[in-house]
Amino acid sequence: MAPLRTSRRSVLIGGAAAVVSQTLLAARGKAGNHTEKSTSKTGGSSIGTKVQAVVIGSGFGGAIAAHRLGEKGIKTLVLERGRRWNTGPNQDTFCTNEKPDGRAGWLTDKAPIFNSAKIEKETGLIETLIEDGITVWASCGVGGGSLVYNTVLLQPTEKNFYQCYPSDVSYEEMDKVFYPRVIEMLGAGPIPDDVLNSKYYENARITQDLLNEAGVPSKRLNVGTNWHVVRKEINGALKPSAISGEIWYGANSGYKNSLDKNYLKYAEESGHVEIEEHANVTEIAENGSGYVVTYNKIDSKGTILSTERIETEKVFFGAGSMGTTSLLMRAKAKGTLPKLNSEVGQHWGNNGDTFAVYASGQPTNYKEGGPAHILGADYDDNPFGPQSMIAFPMWVSPKGSITFLGMSIPKQSGYWDFDAKADKAVLHWDGKSKAVKQMVDGMEHSCSKFERIRDQDPAKRSAVPDAMRKTKAGATATAHPCGGAVMGKACDLYGRIKGYKGLYVTDAAFIPLATAATNPALTIAAFAERSMEHIMQNDF
């Protein structure tokens, strides 16, 4: 088995290599300061022109690829369109829910989530993609989705797993090797008693009681949260962040064990991996037995400073379902990767996501107590299929509410095509189909179990406005896109893109439709670990 943590020796080597790397970066920066818009750097001999491997994107799939390449001494360049976000003692790295600014959204003048406040156009954290039939939120920055996520790392059950993935993938191996490996690397664990019992987590306790009374199986979630940091927030040593429900625009207290603190850190410490921020990849093309990757160096306003090209033997796609699928669809449409098969752009799903706001009929601290805590696992007693429910703080929800994210197993696929006139890949999803209605019905069915409990109490019943008596779910948006270049179709079962040697998908694009009624990060990461272990043993 590959070692999980970077050794002291590699840390020492990493220190020396970091100096080399900084020098190279400085040289690259100089080259990139040309006044002309496009500079081809192909053909040189420094790390700036040729590397053994390029990783596109630095979220879960990209970070794991980078770490596993680095520990085997493979000279690797990670190209990430977003910027680095380092938290510090001032606790002002990120903006807040209530006061969003340019740091919240990706090159947009509107705050991305549930609030259309005007903001500066900058290379912020969340991109809102309005596609045909669905809105998708995608993350941006060194660490990808780990910067903005609720830190939930939920493993699917074996039964649900095989409703989504081929029987050739061993659940037993995933369960024994790859899921626990990711949990260990991300330092994940459940909410401890002392935190759960603090005043900030009243919603978690109400949710736990509701699930118990409704007979819905539940458990404390594994979350990639540093609970010692949360304790410091509770005792006043740090300003509120998790406890005040700050999640989606970043964690100023540093409570998230985001990828920049583990996988990406270890990758850089290996001395073989360089991460370039503000490097937006636009094209991947065949080049003899290897590839040329073209990217724009941008500034924090998105202005293109230069266009760079890098030669490589291997490309690892880690740009997320939306980013990777867009790049592959473009390569297919423009003929730069003409052997991609017709499965590219297929088997896309919304992870069965729904949102619901439940009126509890009692006071709740609906804005507080993040990032997430308890799972409701309505898997065997819901006629619409397995349904997960997770409560999370939501600053725009009404008083006395609990906001739930629902996840299920979608029964329909979306697909992508390339709009030549608009010069972009477009996702198509039938947001009004019977299958989507069933997703909504499934979540509402689970919520109705809570309503029955609530309505037995006359005081709670009368406190709920008529319009909120029946919980309504919605499925118009997702933060959990999956698919586009999936296992066994566009790729083999280890992420090798069919038709090519040296092209791999390690991110959510590899996952068909959904992660079996769970939040996707853990399953994406576990599959990335599985693929990388196999690729490092067989392809290098």
Ligand SMILES: Cc1cc2nc3c(=O)[nH]c(=O)nc-3n(C[C@H](O)[C@H](O)[C@H](O)COP(=O)(O)OP(=O)(O)OC[C@H]3O[C@@H](n4cnc5c(N)ncnc54)[C@H](O)[C@@H]3O)c2cc1C
């Ligand atoms: C607000 C929010 C909350 C979430 N909460 C949870 C949760 O609690 N639990 C969970 O399991 N999941 C959660 N998710 C989903 C989770 O973040 C994603 O499923 C996961 O991050 C996907 O991993 P990935 O490796 O596919 O890519 P990502 O983590 O999405 O990373 C892709 C990276 O590639 C970069 N990129 C894209 N295109 C390019 C390009 N052309 N050139 C260079 N770089 C590029 C992006 O900037 C990004 O950094 C949440 C998502 C959001 C948006």
